[in-house]
Amino acid sequence: MSGPLTFLVASPHLRGEVFGGAVILLLEHDQQGAMGLIVNAPMDQSVSDLLPDTPGQSDPAWMGGPVDPTLGWCLYPQPVGLEGEMRLTANLNVSSSLDVLRAVMASGQRFMLVLGYAGWSAGQLTEEAREGSWVWVEQDTPELLWDVPAGQRWQAALDRLGVTPETIMPGGAQA
Numbered sequence: 001m002s003g004p005l006t007f008l009v010a011s012p013h014l015r016g017e018v019f020g021g022a023v024i025l026l027l028e029h030d031q032q033g034a035m036g037l038i039v040n041a042p043m044d045q046s047v048s049d050l051l052p053d054t055p056g057q058s059d060p061a062w063m064g065g066p067v068d069p070t071l072g073w074c075l076y077p078q079p080v081g082l083e084g085e086m087r088l089t090a091n092l093n094v095s096s097s098l099d100v101l102r103a104v105m106a107s108g109q110r111f112m113l114v115l116g117y118a119g120w121s122a123g124q125l126t127e128e129a130r131e132g133s134w135v136w137v138e139q140d141t142p143e144l145l146w147d148v149p150a151g152q153r154w155q156a157a158l159d160r161l162g163v164t165p166e167t168i169m170p171g172g173a174q175a
Helices: 098-107 124-130 150-161
Strands: 007-011 023-030 035-038 044-048 061-062 065-075 086-091 094-095 113-121 134-139
Touching: 007 150, 023 086, 023 150, 035 061, 035 065, 035 124, 065 098, 113 124, 124 134, 134 150
Parallel strands: 061 113
Antiparallel strands: 007 023, 007 134, 023 035, 035 113, 044 061, 065 094, 065 113, 086 094
8 A cells, every 4th residue: 555645634523532523544445435534642660661581762652542442553664574564655664563673662663553454344434424523634754744743733734734623513425
């Protein structure tokens, strides 16, 4: 999957503890359904808290979604040449391999350890978008992940579209 990155940005009308204010990096969207990682929800635990054999990793882990919170995903810029890596763009890779995560940490590059994911059944995400729950933002580069603080990513994603939250109407587009 190489091409622009797709971020799902929660509509201001979308409420809920998990998805209200969420920015989700969409990893897959096809006839079978969709999956993505919430990328603006840092957790209280650090990487070292979760992986005690990795001292000094004080960066937070991230809550990626309510599905399978024991599954970890690593987002990082440069491939490390191990099995299980998936290139999203020239400067963003993802893997659920613990070996890849360890290699990424050893390489010294920045990364995000994301736990769990957001998932949708066949047609569900398309329907939610039609209802106006999500705004789609495409970006060629991952600076939203690396250069924008977590608490500002939702607004920054909307800014990239030139949209202010007040102009997003509930109910979505109707034809």
